[in-house]
Every structure is written in structure tokens, then in C-alpha cells.
Amino acid sequence: MSLLRDYAAAISQPTLPLAGTGARFDEVVGPDGGLRSAWKGMAAVAVELTGIEIGRIDDEIATLLADDGATYGNPEQGTQPWQLDPMPLVLDAATWARLEVGLAQRAELLNALLADLYGEQRLLSEGIIPSAVVFGHSGYTRPIVRRRGHDPQPLILASTDLGRDAAGEWRVLTDRVQAPSGLGYAMENRRILSRVLPDLYEEAGLHRMEPYFSAVRSALLQAAPAEIADPRVVVLSPGTHSETAYDQAFIANILGFPLVQGEDLVVHDGWVWIKPAGFPQHAPHERVDVILRRVDAEWCDPLELRAGSRLGVAGLTEAVRRGRVRLVNGLGAGVLENPGLIPFMPAVCERLLGEQLRLPAVPTQWCGDDEGLAAVLASLDQRPATEARALIIREIDGRAADLSGLDPAELRARILAAPHRFVGQERLPLSQAPAWGSVGRTSGRAGPHPLVLRSFTVRDGAIYRPLVGGLATLVDDRAAAPSTKDVWVLKNAPTDPDQGIVEVAPVPLTRAVPVLSPRAVEDMFWSGRYTERAEDLVRLVITASAYAEQLDFSSSTQGGAAVRALIGVLQRLCGTRYGDPDLEQRSLLLDADRPGSAAHSLQRLRDALEGVRDQLSVDTWRAFGSTDRAMRALRSSRRTQIAESASRMLGGILSLQGVTANMIRDDGWHAIEAGRYLERALQVCTLLASTTTASHGIGVDRAVLGGVLMAAESSVTHRRRYRGVLRTADVLELLLLDTGNPRSVAFALDRLRFHLAALAASTGSTRPERLLEHLEDALEAVDLPALTVPVDGRRPRLDEFLAETRAQLHRLGDAIVHLHFAAGPEPQPLSSLSLIEVSGADA
Structure with a gap:
């Protein structure tokens, strides 16, 4: 039976479970049990909609809303998905x-x-x-x-x-x-x-x-x-x-x-x-x-x-x-x-206006006059507090909160203390319409809802x-x-x-040049950093998972060392939470409360982009929809599916990066790219510091270097450049110095210089530009053979170089924020009152 026929039958038969609302005006069904005139013209299509079909449409709506990033901020429960009933x-x-x-x-x-x-x-x-x-x-x-x-x-x-x-x-x-x-x-x-x-x-x-x-x-x-x-x-x-x-x-x-x-x-x-x-x-x-x-x-x-x-x-x-x-x-x-x-x-x-009011309001009594006060006080004694009273009692500036559920004596005292601050309003029965909602999803039928x-x-x-x-x-x-x-x-x-608009009157305008505030540009800068951070961590998890799943490899000396080295990188980035490899990898991907995890970076990324949503296309939120679905699938997947789910997460993250390709080349775009390349340089240095500064012999080193190249998305480039021969010096050259490799530090610094120069406050001699020049000079002067010389199983000069490079990159990041995004001193309160933060305007 069709959904509307089922609903109409239920409304017209008061004994059925869907009824009990006879006092309400129904938006779909008339007093005679037939469809109202607004629905009659669509009846041929509308009555063919079954519960199964509406259920499918409801799922599709939820997916599309998630892809658009449509949310509502509940003051008590945080951000919630926006809800749209499939029946208009x-x-x-x-x-x-x-x-x-x-x-x-x-x-x-x-x-x-x-x-x-x-x-x-x-x-x-x-x-x-x-x-x-x-x-x-x-x-x-x-x-x-x-x-x-x-x-x-x-x-x-x-x-x-x-x-x-x-x-x-x-x-x-x-x-x-x-x-x-x-x-x-x-x-x-x-x-x-x-x-x-x-x-x-x-x-x-x-x-x-x-x-x-x-x-x-x-x-x-x-x-x-x-x-x-x-x-x-x-x-x-x-x-x-x-x-x-x-x-x-x-x-x-x-x-x-x-x-x-x-x-x-x-x-x-x-x-x-x-x-x-x-x-x-x-x-x-x-x-x-x-x-x-x-x-x-x-x-x-x-x-x-x-x-x-x-x-x-x-x-x-x-x-x-x-x-x-x-x-x-x-x-x-x-x-x-x-x-x-x-x-x-x-x-x-x-x-x-000299006119009669055409649109009446719900009958309201103001307690500031004697007649209104008497009516409201009388309503307090009509029913017990546990039952709905005849009047809804509200404060005049208390939003829409209904106070009539309070203890009658307490409410009476509050009203009498300041009568002018209260009103009593009749309870409007409100019209009803068929709604799918949670009842429909479980019963397969629509129920009436005010x-x-x-x-x-x-x-x-x-x-x-x-x-x-x-x-x-x-x-x-x-x-x-x-x-x-x-x-x-x-x-x-x-x-x-x-x-009813034939044509909107044109307004003479000149071409506007979009201007972004420092706060908006900083949000974009951090969005670039968090995107790169999430991508690199997911790649590391995929690589470690792939190595761990190769039993004949991971159980060997070389394979086991490679897995431990890759997990060491992850733990250096995120700390250690679990001894169990499966739980650890899931946490690294899904635990939003774990700093450095993919979920943590994606949440910070989402927060940053929310502040500049007006600058972004809807494709941005569709990419988040992809990562969210991959993460939901991962929560219920088997161990052998971790890499597969992580790969789907990676696809969503990469599509986020692709969205920026069509952005206007303003300060916002340059800030995103600057953040991305600064973070890439940092991530590569962290990866190398955790994997290449120790030497365990040729076999183990080769296994570790293979994982490094895979995590840095440079395996193919390395095979083409070095014919598959894995040597530490070659890998370092590819990931540190090769200006033709998009994943190298040298390439990242070169792009960072380009994007910094394009920001409005850059002059060629600012502190960020000087720090960047120093980094490039140090990188150009590095002696790779000397860095790779092992001493008692370690490469101390390489360790020192990578540590100093990372420290310089952190200083560079701080200098960028200070120069390009600072907009004057923090405002100070004019009294001893503490600063108060609220969450926004009326819903």
C-alpha cells in the first residue's frame, strides 16, 4: 500500500494507532478523508511512493546532507547532522x-x-x-x-x-x-x-x-x-x-x-x-x-x-x-x-498603518495588566504541574521556553515579583503533517506530527x-x-x-576584489597543515599495515625491523596508546581525542574550514563525507580491512586537496599551499629522523627504506631514478634534496617561498622569508655522504641535521603566523568582569 493512502486511512479512522489527533488540522488529508487540493495535482506520482521507497529516499537525503556538511549546533550536544523529512x-x-x-x-x-x-x-x-x-x-x-x-x-x-x-x-x-x-x-x-x-x-x-x-x-x-x-x-x-x-x-x-x-x-x-x-x-x-x-x-x-x-x-x-x-x-x-x-x-x-491586523497571533495575556495577570494566575491552579496547562507561561525575553511545568507556587511567586516580565499564551494545537522520522524507519509508515x-x-x-x-x-x-x-x-x-519576481532591479557595481581578514587567512593556512598532516599519517598507517599483513615478510628480521620502524614514526607523532597492533592502528585513524591521529587532524581541519565555509565549494564537504563513511566502515571492519578502509580515507583527503585547484589565487589559496608545504617538510623530516638515523645492517636498512619510500609516496620515483637499488644516501637525496620530487623537503621549501612571497605582508626581507632562505642555504650545503656515516649503529650527524631542520621549520611556522595573521593585540575587558564566550545568535 502507498504511504499516503496508508496515512490517510489511519487519519480517517480514529481507532488506529496513528490517530488521537482529531483536534488538529491535517495538512494532507481533508475532513472527508481525501487528499487536500494542494496534493491532488501530484496524486498520480505521490500515491506511488511506498514505505520502502521513502526509506530509500530518506537514506539518500542523509547522505547528501552529510556531503554538503549541513549541520546544526545543539548547545548541549554539540554539532548535529541537519534533519530533513522526505515528505514536503x-x-x-x-x-x-x-x-x-x-x-x-x-x-x-x-x-x-x-x-x-x-x-x-x-x-x-x-x-x-x-x-x-x-x-x-x-x-x-x-x-x-x-x-x-x-x-x-x-x-x-x-x-x-x-x-x-x-x-x-x-x-x-x-x-x-x-x-x-x-x-x-x-x-x-x-x-x-x-x-x-x-x-x-x-x-x-x-x-x-x-x-x-x-x-x-x-x-x-x-x-x-x-x-x-x-x-x-x-x-x-x-x-x-x-x-x-x-x-x-x-x-x-x-x-x-x-x-x-x-x-x-x-x-x-x-x-x-x-x-x-x-x-x-x-x-x-x-x-x-x-x-x-x-x-x-x-x-x-x-x-x-x-x-x-x-x-x-x-x-x-x-x-x-x-x-x-x-x-x-x-x-x-x-x-x-x-x-x-x-x-x-x-x-x-x-x-x-490605519489598517486592521490581517494576521492574528496566538492569544496572549500580558501579566503587566490586572486582567492578564488574573488569567495567568488562574491557569496555574487548573491542573497539576505534571499535566499540560491551558496556558504556556513565558518570560518576555526568555526566548521560547515554557515555564508552565514549574511548581505552581514557585512560578506564582516569580510572576508576582515582576508581573510585567511574564506572559501567558494559549496552547495552539498546531497543524499536523505526515513525517517519516524514527517511527517511519522502524514501522515503514508515516505518522502525524505537529x-x-x-x-x-x-x-x-x-x-x-x-x-x-x-x-x-x-x-x-x-x-x-x-x-x-x-x-x-x-x-x-x-x-x-x-x-512573483519578473526581474530584480540591477544595482550598478564595479568589479569587487575579495578581501580576506587575517583570521580567515590563518584558518586556511592551518587547513593546509592539517590536510597534509592527516594525509601523511594515513599513508604511514597504510604502509605499516601492509608490511604487518605480509606474514612471511613481517616475521623475518628485516620485515620485523621495518614494521617496528614505521610504528616508531607513528608513535613519535601520536604517542603510544595500545600494545595490540590492531587497536593501535584503529586508534591512530579513528581516535579524535588523540593528538596527531588522522581523526584529530581531520577534526581540526573541519573546524578551520568551518570558519571560511563561504570561501569554499560544496565539494569540500563531499570530501569530508567520504572520509566520514570510511571511518564508520573502519569501526566495524575486520583487522585485514584496516588498510582498505584507510585507503578510502586517503581518497577523501586527497580529494580535499584537489578542491583547492579551482580556488581563486588570493591570499587564502596561497596560505593553504604555504601551510601544506611547511607541514610536508616537517613530516618528511620526522619520517627520516625516526627511520634512517639508526643503522642495523644492509638487509634491515633496505627493508626500512622501502617502507619510507612507500609512506612518502616516492617508491616509483626512486625505482626510476636509482633502478630499485636501496641505499640510505640515495633515499635521503630523493627526499631531502631533489627539487624535482614533489615529496622532498627541497621541493616543499621552494613552493613555500613562492606562496610566502605572494602574501600581502611579504617584502622579500621579512623574518619568515629570512628564515626560509637560511633553511634553503643549509639544505643546499649539506654533505650527504658525511651524514650517512654510521657511528656505533647510529648516524649522529644526520640526526642532528634533521633535528635542527625541524626546529627551524617550527620557528618559520611561528614567524608566518605572527607576521601574516596577527591583527593587533588581544582586546581587553573594560572592567573586572571575565571575558564571556557565547555560541551565537537565535536559532
């Missing part, structure tokens, strides 16, 4: 048309309300809104209040969470306008679902989302001060540990604007600039005109807002007051997320334009990451323009 939320054109009008009006109303609260404050003086509900909210930002000269259009982007009541009418749950998130996730959902359900997608005839992003890009560019002909826009992120870091990077990438963090910007001479390397010795020269902020207002400026914040920019508030930079949305927008405003919005709409629709609106010229679509979230407080649905809004006619 589908709305017909008539349903959307009514909703669209209400959303456009609401955005216009919120804009007018925001302008009044920070400008003339007519609503407060006339008593339409009580002052306590505004001034008692932490989102009201007093430093930007201006009676005159305030921004008349402070709201560029808005987001509203909606739910349907039992009658199917949409109601506002909350407005999210401070740093509205989710637009990038919505686009990612569409990209994935259009790939896994191509027939249904084509049959539906829905609005594409791409034109809307062109409108958003145009709106941000036009938000710049009028006198600026070629504005620069950046996306300000709290950092890679933010809950919605992926969404922020996706938006920056698709709009073509740099993703920056607070440390990347500086206020200088009253303007906001991208901070150059070596600031303040080097003056900034790339000014920022518009900031799409994803940092909550209180964290945006440690001078005037929250002392000690490391997420914002000192002096940003003053730059905003002067009109030197435009923040989207403004610093004070957070006050609009106050649920205490909801009861007053109908009156506000009539006063500011959902919330997040809409998005942008100021497009003189109007507010809602996104035709959105992001639907399944309500489940237990989920580590929200499970979502793509939102399909069907066209009224095939010829209707997507998003």
Missing part, C-alpha cells in the same frame, strides 16, 4: 495568497513599530503600548534611541514563526527579526529534495527559490548609505560554534558576501573596516558599509553594550549612530521579539516581499537537531514568475 509541506496558491498579504503587512508594521520605539515614541506617549513592556525587555537598546534623525526603514529582513489552529487558520507564534536564521537551511532543503524526488518536484509546478536570493542581495546592497556608489557588504557571524553556523555560511556563500567575525573588523576614524594584518601598524583600507548581523545586539559592541564581548566590534554602536554603517537588522530590533507586544499589535496596526512554519520577508524597494515558501519544523523538544520539511507553494498557473 505543500500549500496551494490560494492558501498562500492569503498568508502572503498578512506577512507583508506584518513586516511593514514591525518596521513602523521599530522606527517609532527608537524615534518619536508616539505609541508610548499615547499609552497604546505600556512603557513597562518595552523598557522591561532586554532587547530594547537604549544607546541608539534618537528623537530625530532616526532610521525610517530600520527593518530589512524579517522572519515570523506561524502555526495553524484547529480551524486551519494561520496564527503568529513569534517574530524573529534581530538575527533571523533559517533562510539558508530552507534553500538547502529545496536543493536536496529536488534531487531525491525529481518526478514529484517537476510534477508539482512550485515556485523556485533562487530569484528570492537575488532580491535579498539587492536589498542588502541598497541598504548602504545613499552616497556610497559601490557598497561592501559582510555577514557578521558569532563563529563556528554558533547553533546556525552552517546557515550563516550558506547565506554568505550564496549572496557572495564575506563571512566575518568580530575580530575581523575594526572601527577606525568612525568607520568600520576589515582589519588588516599587522593592525594598527598597517592602516585599514577595505571599508564595510553594510553588515548583515547574526550576532545578538548585546554582544555587538563591548564599549557600549556588553563589556567583555568577543563577538562584536568595539565602537560599532557609535558608527551606527553616525550613519557610517548600516546594520541589518538594526541593533534595537530584538525588542520586536517580545511576546508582551502581541496583545497590543491590533491597536498598533490601526495607529501606525509543525511550525517559519516565513521570511525582505524589503524590496518600497515593499516587503515574503519568500514564497519557507522552513517547516516538526515540533519535538527531545530532538538534538530540528527535523524539518521543505515548503512547496504551488503556482496558480505555470506561467507565473517564480517568487
Whole structure:
């Protein structure tokens, strides 16, 4: 039986296990048990989808999301995979048309309300809104209040969470306008679902989302001060540990604007600039005109807002007051997320717009007036604390947390202590839709699940334009990451323009030269180092595993010595954890808590690249998907499959390196390559120091040298150069001095010199360049025959040379970081308060 028929049958028969939700509006099944009009046009394709087929699609979705690196940062459980249900939320054109009008009006109303609260404050003086509900909210930002000269259009982007009541009418749950998130996730959902359900997608005839992003890009560019002909826009992120870091990077990438963090910007001479390397010795020269902020207002400026914040920019508030930079949305927008405003919005709409409010909100009682307080207190006594009460009780600036589960006496005392800080809201039953989820994967059938629709609106010229679509979230407080649905809004006619946009008005622009902050360039430098580190370690494990599996070889004197020598290199890099070779090799590949392991390097690499996700193609995250799948396979594989799984890991790592081939040749690319070749030189010196500085006789030395060449990917080159004759001096020449061998130290230093010279701060005489010149001179002057002379079973001069070379390389790495990536001294707190770190803006 098809999934939809099965679902419809269950919904229409209350005795079946899937029912019990009769009070809810169902998004797929009508009261008569048939499909709603939005689904009828797709019925021919939709009803053919079986549980087995949807299960396969669900697995494909998970793979594609992993390949794209789509994640959500759970504050308690860390980064979690993004969740997308295979069954979309589908709305017909008539349903959307009514909703669209209400959303456009609401955005216009919120804009007018925001302008009044920070400008003339007519609503407060006339008593339409009580002052306590505004001034008692932490989102009201007093430093930007201006009676005159305030921004008349402070709201560029808005987001509203909606739910349907039992009658199917949409109601506002909350407005999210401070740093509205989710637009990038919505686009990612569409990209994935259009790939896994191509027939249904084509049959539906829905609005594409791409034109809307062109409108958003145009709106941000036009938000710049009028006198600026070629504005620069950046996306300000709290950092890679933010809950919605992926969404922020996706938006920056698709709009073509740099993703920056607070440390990347500086206020200088009253303007906001991208901070150059070596600031303040080097003056900034790339000014920022518009900031799409994803940092909550209180964290945006440690001078005037929250002392000690490391997420914002000192002096940003003053730059905003002067009109030197435009923040989207403004610093004070957070006050609009106050649920205490909801009861007053109908009156506000009539006063500011002269219209009746079209889109009602969930019924809300503000405890700051006597009637609302009495209603909320009465609800506390209706049911025991273990049962759901009639009202959801929230603090006006406490996000969406429901306090009604607290002990009634405790909650009553908290409310009476500060009534103006609490509201009570009716429990909206929320509409339901079929969701696959964990129940579907085990039972083979979809179950009804309540959902919330997040809409998005942008100021497009003189109007507010809602996104035709959105992001639907399944309500489940237990989920580590929200499970979502793509939102399909069907066209009224095939010829209707997507998003109702015939053509986005062009904005005159000159060609922009991308500029990277020192922090972003440093992330790329370390990504190059970690990539090379992971590759070299995996190659070592593959070589050691291959030698160990050759029983007739590893049990011999020469083979056993070679295996021990290779394991010695690994232990020098990562330390010793296990005596058992199988456990040791698995740990070297999989233990992310073990410094130097492949998993540790890959995790550090992922962290570094998250900070510059906007600079990278999606192929980067597909490569991570390959390594992740190889590591999962290795955890359950047999001992004889370690080398095979490690080889698949190596393939993913090599594809990561290949991604950089198509990058623009800017400071970021040169930093990646510089990091890669610096690390390669270090790794080769470590490999040689652990294997060639001791001499155990010709037979053992040959076996060890064979492993060294294999681990250094130079076996073929050696056979061609030296006809397969293994001698220590020849191997050293190939891996130290041969400028034609890409795996040699000499080659690495030559490429490092090229990439260092291309970085902006290089002059030809900087400390990194001098250190590099010294290294090259020392390498050129080396006497290989003298280095290979054994003394009492060791080669002391070789050991000393390699140790000194490694020390010089470490000094060179430190000098590169200091010169090219330092951007002034660390900011200091203005009070005795300790610096506070938070993970980011509202989800």
C-alpha cells in the first residue's frame, strides 16, 4: 500500500494507532478523508511512493546532507547532522495568497513599530503600548534611541514563526527579526529534495527559490548609505560554534558576501573596516558599509553594550549612530521579539498603518495588566504541574521556553515579583503533517506530527516581499537537531514568475576584489597543515599495515625491523596508546581525542574550514563525507580491512586537496599551499629522523627504506631514478634534496617561498622569508655522504641535521603566523568582569 493512502486511512479512522489527533488540522488529508487540493495535482506520482521507497529516499537525503556538511549546533550536544523529512509541506496558491498579504503587512508594521520605539515614541506617549513592556525587555537598546534623525526603514529582513489552529487558520507564534536564521537551511532543503524526488518536484509546478536570493542581495546592497556608489557588504557571524553556523555560511556563500567575525573588523576614524594584518601598524583600507548581523545586539559592541564581548566590534554602536554603517537588522530590533507586544499589535496596526491586523497571533495575556495577570494566575491552579496547562507561561525575553511545568507556587511567586516580565499564551494545537522520522524507519509508515512554519520577508524597494515558501519544523523538544520539511507553494498557473519576481532591479557595481581578514587567512593556512598532516599519517598507517599483513615478510628480521620502524614514526607523532597492533592502528585513524591521529587532524581541519565555509565549494564537504563513511566502515571492519578502509580515507583527503585547484589565487589559496608545504617538510623530516638515523645492517636498512619510500609516496620515483637499488644516501637525496620530487623537503621549501612571497605582508626581507632562505642555504650545503656515516649503529650527524631542520621549520611556522595573521593585540575587558564566550545568535 502507498504511504499516503496508508496515512490517510489511519487519519480517517480514529481507532488506529496513528490517530488521537482529531483536534488538529491535517495538512494532507481533508475532513472527508481525501487528499487536500494542494496534493491532488501530484496524486498520480505521490500515491506511488511506498514505505520502502521513502526509506530509500530518506537514506539518500542523509547522505547528501552529510556531503554538503549541513549541520546544526545543539548547545548541549554539540554539532548535529541537519534533519530533513522526505515528505514536503505543500500549500496551494490560494492558501498562500492569503498568508502572503498578512506577512507583508506584518513586516511593514514591525518596521513602523521599530522606527517609532527608537524615534518619536508616539505609541508610548499615547499609552497604546505600556512603557513597562518595552523598557522591561532586554532587547530594547537604549544607546541608539534618537528623537530625530532616526532610521525610517530600520527593518530589512524579517522572519515570523506561524502555526495553524484547529480551524486551519494561520496564527503568529513569534517574530524573529534581530538575527533571523533559517533562510539558508530552507534553500538547502529545496536543493536536496529536488534531487531525491525529481518526478514529484517537476510534477508539482512550485515556485523556485533562487530569484528570492537575488532580491535579498539587492536589498542588502541598497541598504548602504545613499552616497556610497559601490557598497561592501559582510555577514557578521558569532563563529563556528554558533547553533546556525552552517546557515550563516550558506547565506554568505550564496549572496557572495564575506563571512566575518568580530575580530575581523575594526572601527577606525568612525568607520568600520576589515582589519588588516599587522593592525594598527598597517592602516585599514577595505571599508564595510553594510553588515548583515547574526550576532545578538548585546554582544555587538563591548564599549557600549556588553563589556567583555568577543563577538562584536568595539565602537560599532557609535558608527551606527553616525550613519557610517548600516546594520541589518538594526541593533534595537530584538525588542520586536517580545511576546508582551502581541496583545497590543491590533491597536498598533490601526495607529501606525490605519489598517486592521490581517494576521492574528496566538492569544496572549500580558501579566503587566490586572486582567492578564488574573488569567495567568488562574491557569496555574487548573491542573497539576505534571499535566499540560491551558496556558504556556513565558518570560518576555526568555526566548521560547515554557515555564508552565514549574511548581505552581514557585512560578506564582516569580510572576508576582515582576508581573510585567511574564506572559501567558494559549496552547495552539498546531497543524499536523505526515513525517517519516524514527517511527517511519522502524514501522515503514508515516505518522502525524505537529509543525511550525517559519516565513521570511525582505524589503524590496518600497515593499516587503515574503519568500514564497519557507522552513517547516516538526515540533519535538527531545530532538538534538530540528527535523524539518521543505515548503512547496504551488503556482496558480505555470506561467507565473517564480517568487512573483519578473526581474530584480540591477544595482550598478564595479568589479569587487575579495578581501580576506587575517583570521580567515590563518584558518586556511592551518587547513593546509592539517590536510597534509592527516594525509601523511594515513599513508604511514597504510604502509605499516601492509608490511604487518605480509606474514612471511613481517616475521623475518628485516620485515620485523621495518614494521617496528614505521610504528616508531607513528608513535613519535601520536604517542603510544595500545600494545595490540590492531587497536593501535584503529586508534591512530579513528581516535579524535588523540593528538596527531588522522581523526584529530581531520577534526581540526573541519573546524578551520568551518570558519571560511563561504570561501569554499560544496565539494569540500563531499570530501569530508567520504572520509566520514570510511571511518564508520573502519569501526566495524575486520583487522585485514584496516588498510582498505584507510585507503578510502586517503581518497577523501586527497580529494580535499584537489578542491583547492579551482580556488581563486588570493591570499587564502596561497596560505593553504604555504601551510601544506611547511607541514610536508616537517613530516618528511620526522619520517627520516625516526627511520634512517639508526643503522642495523644492509638487509634491515633496505627493508626500512622501502617502507619510507612507500609512506612518502616516492617508491616509483626512486625505482626510476636509482633502478630499485636501496641505499640510505640515495633515499635521503630523493627526499631531502631533489627539487624535482614533489615529496622532498627541497621541493616543499621552494613552493613555500613562492606562496610566502605572494602574501600581502611579504617584502622579500621579512623574518619568515629570512628564515626560509637560511633553511634553503643549509639544505643546499649539506654533505650527504658525511651524514650517512654510521657511528656505533647510529648516524649522529644526520640526526642532528634533521633535528635542527625541524626546529627551524617550527620557528618559520611561528614567524608566518605572527607576521601574516596577527591583527593587533588581544582586546581587553573594560572592567573586572571575565571575558564571556557565547555560541551565537537565535536559532
